[in-house]
Amino acid sequence: MADPNTSPPITSPGSRPVTIYDVARQAGVAPSTVSRAFSRPGRVNAATAERIRRVARDLGYRTNPLARALSTARTRMIAIVVPDIGNPFFTQIVRGAQTAAGEAGYTVVLADAQESDRLERAALDRTVPAVDGVVLAGSRMSDSAIRMISKQKPVVVLNRAVVDVPCLVTDNARGARDAVAHLGGLGHQQIIYVAGPAASWADGMRWQSLREAAAEHDLQVRRIGPFSPDVPGGLQAAGQLRAQPASAVIAYNDQLAIGLIRGLTAGGLHVPRQVSVVGFDNIVAAELVTPGLTTVAAPLHTQGATATRHLLAMIEGRRGRTGEPAVLPVRLVVRGSTAQRSRKRISPASGTTSVSGSAWHAPMSTSAGSR
Amino acid sequence: MADPNTSPPITSPGSRPVTIYDVARQAGVAPSTVSRAFSRPGRVNAATAERIRRVARDLGYRTNPLARALSTARTRMIAIVVPDIGNPFFTQIVRGAQTAAGEAGYTVVLADAQESDRLERAALDRTVPAVDGVVLAGSRMSDSAIRMISKQKPVVVLNRAVVDVPCLVTDNARGARDAVAHLGGLGHQQIIYVAGPAASWADGMRWQSLREAAAEHDLQVRRIGPFSPDVPGGLQAAGQLRAQPASAVIAYNDQLAIGLIRGLTAGGLHVPRQVSVVGFDNIVAAELVTPGLTTVAAPLHTQGATATRHLLAMIEGRRGRTGEPAVLPVRLVVRGSTAQRSRKRISPASGTTSVSGSAWHAPMSTSAGSR
DNA sequence: GTGAAAGCGCTAACAC
DNA sequence: GTGTTAGCGCTTTCAC
Numbered sequence: 001m002a003d004p005n006t007s008p009p010i011t012s013p014g015s016r017p018v019t020i021y022d023v024a025r026q027a028g029v030a031p032s033t034v035s036r037a038f039s040r041p042g043r044v045n046a047a048t049a050e051r052i053r054r055v056a057r058d059l060g061y062r063t064n065p066l067a068r069a070l071s072t073a074r075t076r077m078i079a080i081v082v083p084d085i086g087n088p089f090f091t092q093i094v095r096g097a098q099t100a101a102g103e104a105g106y107t108v109v110l111a112d113a114q115e116s117d118r119l120e121r122a123a124l125d126r127t128v129p130a131v132d133g134v135v136l137a138g139s140r141m142s143d144s145a146i147r148m149i150s151k152q153k154p155v156v157v158l159n160r161a162v163v164d165v166p167c168l169v170t171d172n173a174r175g176a177r178d179a180v181a182h183l184g185g186l187g188h189q190q191i192i193y194v195a196g197p198a199a200s201w202a203d204g205m206r207w208q209s210l211r212e213a214a215a216e217h218d219l220q221v222r223r224i225g226p227f228s229p230d231v232p233g234g235l236q237a238a239g240q241l242r243a244q245p246a247s248a249v250i251a252y253n254d255q256l257a258i259g260l261i262r263g264l265t266a267g268g269l270h271v272p273r274q275v276s277v278v279g280f281d282n283i284v285a286a287e288l289v290t291p292g293l294t295t296v297a298a299p300l301h302t303q304g305a306t307a308t309r310h311l312l313a314m315i316e317g318r319r320g321r322t323g324e325p326a327v328l329p330v331r332l333v334v335r336g337s338t339a340q341r342s343r344k345r346i347s348p349a350s351g352t353t354s355v356s357g358s359a360w361h362a363p364m365s366t367s368a369g370s371r
Numbered sequence: 372m373a374d375p376n377t378s379p380p381i382t383s384p385g386s387r388p389v390t391i392y393d394v395a396r397q398a399g400v401a402p403s404t405v406s407r408a409f410s411r412p413g414r415v416n417a418a419t420a421e422r423i424r425r426v427a428r429d430l431g432y433r434t435n436p437l438a439r440a441l442s443t444a445r446t447r448m449i450a451i452v453v454p455d456i457g458n459p460f461f462t463q464i465v466r467g468a469q470t471a472a473g474e475a476g477y478t479v480v481l482a483d484a485q486e487s488d489r490l491e492r493a494a495l496d497r498t499v500p501a502v503d504g505v506v507l508a509g510s511r512m513s514d515s516a517i518r519m520i521s522k523q524k525p526v527v528v529l530n531r532a533v534v535d536v537p538c539l540v541t542d543n544a545r546g547a548r549d550a551v552a553h554l555g556g557l558g559h560q561q562i563i564y565v566a567g568p569a570a571s572w573a574d575g576m577r578w579q580s581l582r583e584a585a586a587e588h589d590l591q592v593r594r595i596g597p598f599s600p601d602v603p604g605g606l607q608a609a610g611q612l613r614a615q616p617a618s619a620v621i622a623y624n625d626q627l628a629i630g631l632i633r634g635l636t637a638g639g640l641h642v643p644r645q646v647s648v649v650g651f652d653n654i655v656a657a658e659l660v661t662p663g664l665t666t667v668a669a670p671l672h673t674q675g676a677t678a679t680r681h682l683l684a685m686i687e688g689r690r691g692r693t694g695e696p697a698v699l700p701v702r703l704v705v706r707g708s709t710a711q712r713s714r715k716r717i718s719p720a721s722g723t724t725s726v727s728g729s730a731w732h733a734p735m736s737t738s739a740g741s742r
Numbered sequence: 743g744t745g746a747a748a749g750c751g752c753t754a755a756c757a758c
Numbered sequence: 759g760t761g762t763t764a765g766c767g768c769t770t771t772c773a774c
Binding site for chain 2: 746747749752
Binding site for chain 3: 017019020039040063066068072
């Protein structure tokens, strides 16, 4: 292997780090040869290279990424900016990005914008100059601000279409159609869409696709909202829903759907017996709740990984900016939150249970460890 | 303000970035003066400085962090390494780190070790040379490997005591004592400790403290496990618990506790009527589950922030390595999962409810947005 | 207070 | 193949 940075670092305490000059002197070659031996193996005599590598190892040489970066203008770092790393949706995406970056030998700088446009810009200001490219997942910035950034460094935007910037979105249209078809197949005739943030590009797409799909299937679809796309938002939506009952609901995302189910249940309605609920995204929690949440699964990890690979391709000049946003496939995951429409009209009063028996349990990551 | 990097970047398209030389020429001063104007304001004539700043702004000058880093050997970046960013425990810590780093003008590089010792080292190999210091939260590496790293760059270790390396832990002893006192006060006489990973430093501390506290309160405490410190681990523990019933359980962490409650409930036991359950950490989910989880709250965000501040202090030479690990206070948060001990002996057969009514609902971040 | 000049450690022509 | 020589853009003595 040509990379000196994996061998055990010799920490000669108190002495300054070993450079290619030290190695060169010791190996009796020129510094540039040492450099080549590591950055362009093959361009140097096998025997010489071997000798250099041995000396480097003995001396505990490690390449200084800063120096390399200064002369190549490549840091091999990329940034991923998310509005909230605590949100499971983004957590998965970050993981995907991390995976793809790691495979390519890149390091990921994570910037959490804490839901703030201002903090996002600040983070970007600090980060952009030090990285080779940026993945923007759920940016709160304006399109023009994003375009600005993308003029400085390669940028890939996730789940949002920004003109002139490479974007990666999921197939919301397909997801909406599948969800509607599924509910239609279960005998539901009216669907309520519980909307997410008005400013959300995905929300617009989902609602529009829903309308089209409903028309095709000869179903009715109404919309309530917008709601904050989280559990509290879902609870709130549940309240509103009581006023205009329906047998089937599609929520903007899983967190909203989960809050909704919780709220409906607390209100004495049974899911899915009286109301079927469908979410979007398939976050980890979707299969942990009871009943399991039927949802339009977005490949979150893949999304992060794909965006990152696109970005790396751009960075390494293997690919120009794409015109239309790339679309990732989705699939409907059917779980317990949807069922055949019951014949009787739903009504809160007819709810069967108190809430006391229901346990509102926890999240948890899929992975094994905790510490 | 002296920092040129916050003004709108002038992206003169197609032209190479503006350097101090460009600014110097345009302002009629030497490059070194421009440098000083930004890095040591005050060491330069006010008028000159003003002129330089104006020119810099007009030209769209931004300081190149790489070049600066090369000559100062400071990148103003720190790394935080976690075994799994999907784990809510670490998510909070990362946020805290991000907050503290941001305040000090530092950028955080996140490395997710994916629960692998090997990946952790690989990430560290890539990252360490490019950062000024490292926060190790839940490292899977050996003490000696950690010491190795800490010889290269400042390191702070979280929730683990490593000799010769600055560490930050929570007051496990106090937490254990409070938990025991709480349960004792509710009339419980036997406590079962559901252990986490055998290799966990925190697990050892908690168990030991529990024994001491139990002795003080004249209670009995037994231990089962080890279990994987997550929800599935808790489910498994619930199974084992059925064989040796007790009225009170303390789990290694919240995820385990939540899984445990779920398992017990599914097995027909009522929490807290028949079994009281206490967790550790107070992850976000602890207050979202039903019943709410009584738990020893660790200041997770504070942990990340404090560790980071320590690290920055070390980096900036404001502080030497500490001898003993610093201890962060904990507090017992009492919620619905603990109650007065019922007089009748518990027995699975006497369980009152079927599971059907219980909803195992979701996680969700505390924050508002989703996209 | 400001300028000149020497690096920081590496890469990249350009010779030989 | 390998050595020589410039930089990359900034900071930092050391003079003036």
